[in-house]
Amino acid sequence: MGLQRKDLLGLxxxxxxxxxxxxxxxxxxxxxxxxxxxxxxxLRGRIMVNLFYESSTRxxxxxxxxxxxxxxxxxxxxxxTSAVVKGESLVDTARTxxxxxxxxxxxRHSSSGAPHLLARQVRAGVINAGDGxxxxxxxxxxxxxxxxxxxxxxxxxxxxxxxxxLHSRVARSDIWGLTRLGAQVVLIGxxxxxxxxxxxxxxxxxVSYNLREVLPSLDAVQVLRLQLExxxxxxxxxxxxxxxxxxxxxxxxxxxxxxxxxxxxxxxxANLGVEISEELANxxxxxxxxxxxxxxxxxxxxxxxxAGGRTEE
Amino acid sequence: MAERxxxxxxxxxxxxxxxxxxxxxxxxxxxxxVDPANNVDGKADVLILNGKVVEVGPDLPRPAGMGEVRxxxxxxxxxxxxxxxxxxxxxxxxxxxxETIASGARAALAGGFTSIACMPNTDPPLDTAAAITYxxxxxTAARAARVYPIGAITKGxxxxxxxxxxxxxxxxxxxxxxxxxPVANASLLRHALEYxxxxxxxxxxxxxxxxxxxxxxxxEGPVSLRLGLRGMPAEGEVSWVFRDCLLARLAxxxxxxxxxxxxxxxxxxRWAKSQGIAVTxxxxxxxxxxxxxxxxxxxxxxxTKVNPPLRSEADRQAVLTALQEGVIDCIASDxxxxxxxxxxxxxxxxxxxxxxxxxTLALVMTRLIDExxxxxxxxxxxxxxxxxxxxxxxxxxxxxxxxAMADVVVVDPRAEWVVDPARFYSRGRNTPFAGWxxxxxxxxxxxxxxLRFDRTVGGFLD
Ligand SMILES: [Zn+2]
Ligand SMILES: [Zn+2]
Numbered sequence: 001m002g003l004q005r006k007d008l009l010g011l012x013x014x015x016x017x018x019x020x021x022x023x024x025x026x027x028x029x030x031x032x033x034x035x036x037x038x039x040x041x042x043l044r045g046r047i048m049v050n051l052f053y054e055s056s057t058r059x060x061x062x063x064x065x066x067x068x069x070x071x072x073x074x075x076x077x078x079x080x081t082s083a084v085v086k087g088e089s090l091v092d093t094a095r096t097x098x099x100x101x102x103x104x105x106x107x108r109h110s111s112s113g114a115p116h117l118l119a120r121q122v123r124a125g126v127i128n129a130g131d132g133x134x135x136x137x138x139x140x141x142x143x144x145x146x147x148x149x150x151x152x153x154x155x156x157x158x159x160x161x162x163x164x165x166l167h168s169r170v171a172r173s174d175i176w177g178l179t180r181l182g183a184q185v186v187l188i189g190x191x192x193x194x195x196x197x198x199x200x201x202x203x204x205x206x207v208s209y210n211l212r213e214v215l216p217s218l219d220a221v222q223v224l225r226l227q228l229e230x231x232x233x234x235x236x237x238x239x240x241x242x243x244x245x246x247x248x249x250x251x252x253x254x255x256x257x258x259x260x261x262x263x264x265x266x267x268x269x270a271n272l273g274v275e276i277s278e279e280l281a282n283x284x285x286x287x288x289x290x291x292x293x294x295x296x297x298x299x300x301x302x303x304x305x306x307a308g309g310r311t312e313e
Numbered sequence: 314m315a316e317r318x319x320x321x322x323x324x325x326x327x328x329x330x331x332x333x334x335x336x337x338x339x340x341x342x343x344x345x346x347v348d349p350a351n352n353v354d355g356k357a358d359v360l361i362l363n364g365k366v367v368e369v370g371p372d373l374p375r376p377a378g379m380g381e382v383r384x385x386x387x388x389x390x391x392x393x394x395x396x397x398x399x400x401x402x403x404x405x406x407x408x409x410x411x412e413t414i415a416s417g418a419r420a421a422l423a424g425g426f427t428s429i430a431c432m433p434n435t436d437p438p439l440d441t442a443a444a445i446t447y448x449x450x451x452x453t454a455a456r457a458a459r460v461y462p463i464g465a466i467t468k469g470x471x472x473x474x475x476x477x478x479x480x481x482x483x484x485x486x487x488x489x490x491x492x493x494x495p496v497a498n499a500s501l502l503r504h505a506l507e508y509x510x511x512x513x514x515x516x517x518x519x520x521x522x523x524x525x526x527x528x529x530x531x532x533e534g535p536v537s538l539r540l541g542l543r544g545m546p547a548e549g550e551v552s553w554v555f556r557d558c559l560l561a562r563l564a565x566x567x568x569x570x571x572x573x574x575x576x577x578x579x580x581x582x583r584w585a586k587s588q589g590i591a592v593t594x595x596x597x598x599x600x601x602x603x604x605x606x607x608x609x610x611x612x613x614x615x616x617t618k619v620n621p622p623l624r625s626e627a628d629r630q631a632v633l634t635a636l637q638e639g640v641i642d643c644i645a646s647d648x649x650x651x652x653x654x655x656x657x658x659x660x661x662x663x664x665x666x667x668x669x670x671x672x673t674l675a676l677v678m679t680r681l682i683d684e685x686x687x688x689x690x691x692x693x694x695x696x697x698x699x700x701x702x703x704x705x706x707x708x709x710x711x712x713x714x715x716x717a718m719a720d721v722v723v724v725d726p727r728a729e730w731v732v733d734p735a736r737f738y739s740r741g742r743n744t745p746f747a748g749w750x751x752x753x754x755x756x757x758x759x760x761x762x763x764l765r766f767d768r769t770v771g772g773f774l775d
Binding site for chain 2 (some may be wrong): 005012089090091109111112113114116117119120121131132133135163166172195197199200201
C-alpha cells in the first residue's frame with residue numbers, strides 16, 4: 001500500500017492506516033541509517049527544497065539527512081523572518097522553486113496554514129515542517145515512532161503532554177497522532193496555556209492543571225519547550241513559578257510516584273532546568289536522543305511514500 | 314446576464330441604447346412593486362417624471378401628451394426603491410488599486426444599491442470638509458450610485474481629538490465613524506456622541522476591545538484552537554457594544570453599531586433599545602450566512618478573513634433571528650476590497666475584508682427571502698428603508714413615495730448566476746462566495762430618474 005497524497009500538511013487529516021503505514025516504513029529506514037553506507041537510491045535525481053522562514057537547525061538537518069539517505073538532491077533556503085512582511089511573497093518564492101525543478105518543498109513558517117496556501121498553488125509536494133501554532137506533522141510522527149519502539153504499542157497508552165499546549169504545533173500533531181492510534185492523552189499545564197474547552201475539541205483528550213496529581217497514571221510524557229517570552233504577555237508569573245509546578249526532574253518523578261518505566265520525551269530544543277532538568281534529559285528514561293535519530297527515519301519514510309513508494313501488501 | 318431577457322417595447326429599447334438623457338420619464342409596467350415604506354407589495358406600475366416618483370398604482374395610463382415617457386415592461390420582475398448600503402469601503406483617495414469611488418459606485422448600482430455611504434479610512438482619512446467634498450465630486454462624476462461620505466470621528470482616525478464634525482456635515486457627511494478601529498478613549502466617544510446631537514448624525518462604532526486580542530485573525534473558539542490561528546473572542550465585541558450603549562445613554566446622540574456579529578451583542582442591543590437608548594445596528598451578509606468553520610474547510614483561504622471575524626453557528630443564528638425581529642435594523646455589506654496579491658498570502662498576514670456590493674442582494678434573495686427567513690417587504694425594509702432612515706438621507710431615499718427622487722432598481726428574481734469575481738465591477742475580487750450559485754439579478758438601475766444601468770444592453774450606459 002502507498003500514500004495517495006501530494007502533500008503532508010498535518011496529522012489531523014491522516015487516517016490511522018496512513019499513520020501506521022508511515023511508521024512501518026520508518027523501521028527499515030532506521031535500519032539503513034545504522035549501516036556504514038547509509039543510502040537508498042530511491043530518490044536519485046529528485047530535488048527537495050528546505051524552505052525555512054524560521055531557523056531550526058534540528059528540523060532542517062533532519063530533513064536534509066533523510067533526503068540524502070534516499071539519494072535526493074537538497075537545496076536549503078533560509079528566509080529571514082523580517083523578509084516575510086516585505087519582499088517576495090511566499091507563493092512567488094515557491095513557484096520559482098518549482099520552476100527550478102523542486103519535487104518537494106519542505107516548509108517551516110511562522111504563519112499557521114502557510115503550507116496549505118502553497119499546497120493549493122504549486123504542483124510540487126509540500127511537506128509541513130512546522131506552521132505557526134498549527135501542526136508539525138513529522139515531529140508528531142517521530143514521537144509516535146519513538147513511543148512505539150520504546151513501548152511496543154501506542155493503543156491504550158496514557159500519554160501526558162506538559163506545558164504550553166496553546167501555542168504548540170508539536171502538541172497538536174501529537175494529539176491527533178496519539179488519539180488516532182488509540183492512546184489516551186492528558187494535557188497538562190497552567191490554565192493559561194491549556195485553554196478551557198480544548199478537551200472538547202479533541203476526542204479522547206483530558207486536561208489536568210496539576211502535574212503532581214496526574215503523573216502516576218502516565219506511561220509517557222512529552223515535555224514541551226516553554227517560550228520564555230510568554231511571561232511578558234501575562235500567561236504565567238515567572239519561570240521560577242512555572243518550574244515549581246511543571247518542571248520534570250528525576251527526584252520529582254520519584255517523589256510524585258511516576259511509573260518507573262515512564263518514557264520522557266521532549267521535541268527540543270529544551271530549556272534545561274526550566275521545563276526539564278539536564279540530568280533527566282540525559283537519563284535512561286529519556287528518549288530525547290532517540291527522538292532525534294528516529295526523526296531522520298520517519299522523514300525518509302514520508303519522502304519515500306510521497307514519492308509513490310509502496311510497501312508490500 | 315439574466316438568463317431570462319426582459320421584454321421591452323421596441324421603441325423603448327432604441328431609446329435606452331441611444332439617448333437615455335433625452336428621456337424625461339419612465340413608466341415601469343406590471344412589475345411586482347415592493348415598497349415597505351408605503352405598505353406596498355403587489356403588481357403595480359411606477360411612473361417617474363423629471364427625476365421623481367410621481368405615482369405607484371395598478372394600470373397607470375401613459376400620461377397624455379408626454380411622448381418622451383418611455384415604457385418598460387416589468388412583467389415577472391420586482392421593482393424596488395433603490396437599496397442603501399450604509400457601510401462600504403471605497404479606497405480613494407490613497408489606494409486606488411483596490412477600488413476607486415467610480416468603480417465602487419458602479420459595483421453598487423450593479424448590485425442594486427443606488428446609495429452607499431463610504432467609510433473614512435482612506436489615505437489620507439476623510440477627516441476634513443475638503444476631503445468630504447472631494448468624495449462627493451468624484452461620485453457625481455462617476456454617474457452610478459450616489460455616494461454619501463462618512464467623516465472620521467477623530468482627526469486622522471488617531472483617537473485623540475475630534476475631527477471637524479460640523480464642517481464635514483455641512484460639506485455632505487452623513488455620519489461619523491473611525492471604522493476599522495473603535496474609539497478607545499471612552500470620554501472622547503462620549504464627547505463625539507454629545508457633539509453629534511447638534512448635527513443629527515449617527516456615530517458609527519466598530520466595536521471591539523483592542524486590548525483583548527491585539528493580534529487575533531479569526532473568531533476565538535474550537536476552530537481557531539484547532540487551526541492554530543490567534544483568536545478574537547466575541548466578548549471583545551460584546552463588552553464594547555455594552556460600553557458604547559452606556560455612553561450613548563450618558564451622552565445622548567445616536568449610536569450605530571457597525572457589523573454586529575456576536576450573539577451577546579444582540580442581547581446588549583435588545584436591552585439598550587428596551588431602555589430607550591438611541592442605538593441602531595447593522596449586520597453583514599457574511600455574518601448572516603457563514604461561520605468560522607469555513608476558515609477550516611477552505612484550508613485557511615484568506616477570503617474568509619474579515620473583521621469582525623466569521624463567528625460560530627450560534628452567533629450566526631442569533632444575528633439572523635435579531636435581523637428578523639428588528640433588533641438588528643439593517644443589512645450592510647462592509648464592502649472592503651483588496652488586491653489579489655494582498656490576499657493571496659499567509660492567513661495571519663493577509664488584510665481583513667471582503668467585497669459585498671455585488672453579492673449582497675442576491676444572497677439575501679437566495680438565502681433569506683427564498684428560504685423564508687425574510688419577506689420581500691422585510692428585506693427591502695432592512696436593505697433600503699432602515700439605512701436611509703438611520704442616515705437621514707434626503708429625497709425620500711429608500712422609498713417610492715410620490716415626490717421621492719426616483720432611485721429605483723428592477724430585479725429579475727429568477728435569474729440564476731454563479732458568483733465569478735472576475736466579472737465584478739468592483740476592483741476587489743476577495744469574496745468567500747465565489748462559485749456560489751445565486752438567484753436574483755439587477756436588470757435596471759435608475760438614479761434620480763435616469764437609467765444608468767441596464768443589464769439587457771450590457772451594463773452601464775455612458
Ligand atoms: Zn469595521
Ligand atoms: Zn468597515
